[in-house]
Amino acid sequence: MKTVVITGAGTINALGLDVPTTMAAMQAGTCGIGPLAIRDVERLSIQIGGQVRGFEAEGRYNRQQMSLYDRFTQFTLAAAKEAIEQSGLVFSGELAAKSGVVLGTAGGGVSTWDDNYRSVYEDGKNRVHPFVVPKLMNNAAASHVSMEYNLKGPSFTVSTACASSNHAMAQAFSMVRSGMAPVMVTGGSESMLCFGGVKAWEGLRVMSRDACRPFSANRNGMVQGEGAGIFVFEELEHARARGAEILCEVAGFAMSSDASDIVMPSKNGAARAMAGALQDAGVNRDEIGYINAHGTGTAANDKTECAAVADVFGPHADQLMISSTKSMHGHLIGGTGAVELLACIMALRDGVIAPTIGYEEPDPECALDVVPNTARAAQVDVALSNAFAFGGMNAVLALRRI
Template identity: 80%
Template sequence: MNRPMNRVVITGMGTINALGKSVPETFAAMAEGRCGIDTINIRDVERLSVQIGGQVRGFDPEEHFNRQQIALYDRFTQFTMLAAKEALAQSGLEFHGLLADEAGAIFGTAGGGVNTWDENYRTVYEDGKNRVHPFVVPKLMNNAAASHVSMEYNLKGPSYSVSTACASSNHAMGQAFHMVRSGASRAMVTGGSEAMLSFGGVKAWEGLRVMSKDACRPFSANRNGMVQGEGAAVFVFEELEHARKRGAEILAEVVGFAMSSDAADIVMPSKQGAARAVRGALRDGGINPSEVGYINAHGTGTAANDKTECAVVADVFGSHADKLMISSTKSMHGHLIGGTGAVELLACIMALRDGIIAPTIGYEEPDPECALDVVPNVAREARVDTVLSNAFAFGGLNAVLALKRF
């Protein structure tokens, strides 16, 4: 006998990123079309050819965590803990008894504790020391953020991390959605984080030759690459009736999710693979393509990604593609790699709740291969009832979420 599928809603959200240290700050920056990308302040930055990024400014871990926590929390975990605190406070959920037993934390990250790797490689290779801190392994492991959130909030159910490059957050949130929809859990804490803005982290990305040295300009004909960002966003996904019974404020409804593999190339995107994920999310959510009003694009600002993604939208939506709004907020906060889908889900919620469509800033020249309404440079007021959030990752791994106004 098949169990009925539960409806899944979002009852809490939190973030820290280059645009703001909270959701209200981030919404305000997105609505203003503010750019959070600037010269990065890291050790040995002068040895990098790419010296810009969406860095979290004015962040002092000692203002938020004690010495014991700092010894265990890499920067990506610190970001996750702060975003989780905001999200859980908004949701008002507390985890005890059976609810605690079934609730968990699923987070996406591509690199995990990159700063910890970087610092300790320096210690043993550059400084020639033979000892590292005894907590290096638990600090750098990809599941550290999920584990610490589970411990902090008494989440005793399924908790783990997902690592699928730039689709990590969307995959993680999709898994959380499935958990709640299936009845395996009434509430899940989910999202993603990344903190790769260290010398080694940026140097590795430089090697791919996909990075811009001046700005992220998605869909603009003169775009010249992506820009890294850092930060986290965390959400509470909850079963609708459970949220209603406790009088929770409902921010949006998650209605569909799909994943696909290109099975083609390790770095070049595939129109067919991405289109399968978009169509799958629409099908999963019972959504007619004509219902979709806004898509938060993967929109990295590379030539290959942007034209492929526009071709996907044109293919899947047909004549409706011209009526859609599609924007890339990476132009403002940078590409948070494994954490990017989580921060971008905030733009989707802002569109549904506030009727404000975040713009694609840095747009200077129309590209015939990206001839869609990319909401250039200025945010737009518009009522939308259904939105998609795209994530198309290296490795050919795609994950698309569909949300509706509640």
């Protein structure tokens, strides 16, 4: 089995348009959640979100590209550019033939769906653009990354709701570890912050009207975000041979299914995924210093996740730091685990733990160290990144300092 490391990272999200800006915002405890600037926002009950601002697609992509790139694809390509440039890789020859891209998204081209349904049903038009289908399909972002960077190996998209990007990164990790591919570009993206996307989530009645406050007793729901997180996973010896900068090691992963309820999370399912990730990485529970929680700010998620952590880690749970960066950038649905992986990299590489902001009142059912409101300096050797999705789809990654 090969050792897998991360040699490039890129992002677009409500906290920043690149990795350094995002990490600085996480360290500062910045809130990227604010009033939505979208069409018909006045018709929405929920009018806040972690919206990407200052991203000008027209200056990045030409007219033909704009006809093919939904917003989630635009975010993906921008983040992929940053990640691949940092890695220093150029894909050609055998490296191109074997390297691929696995990305996660829950909704794909939601803005394209929204715009074209409006065109047909609201405006009464009887035709749509001939590229609507290739623009909105869930694999569009992965396909365009493969074409842009000559990635000819295994390439596909994973869609498992809020666990999509963690599942995608787990598949990429498995391919590099097994020797199937020397390099994989992986992560996830989402852009549901349009009228139809927000209106659909309103129906679930799990959304906050003012803020995301994970683990706080006065929390009142989740907040949607948008953006992308993209990484270069590379076999260790391949990276060392070319003198690449190594951000951290991807040590293991596990996946589980609750097999119980379409929306209510299961403590047992979450616990099995975390315990499985420890086993796969070959680490003891007392080696874990930080967990980036799924931490949505809903009572069902927060209480279930904390109970699962207590079950898996026993007495060591009191020594763990566990935080939710969704409090800052919102819930990116299929892209959320990818952006949150940056907090794990920051903890391992820089010794800075991102806080859970908006924390106001202790919840006795979430009596863990949630790093409230202020970032913390701490040395962490191993971290976990949790993703627990609707449908009971769970995916946990383990990362190690190197």
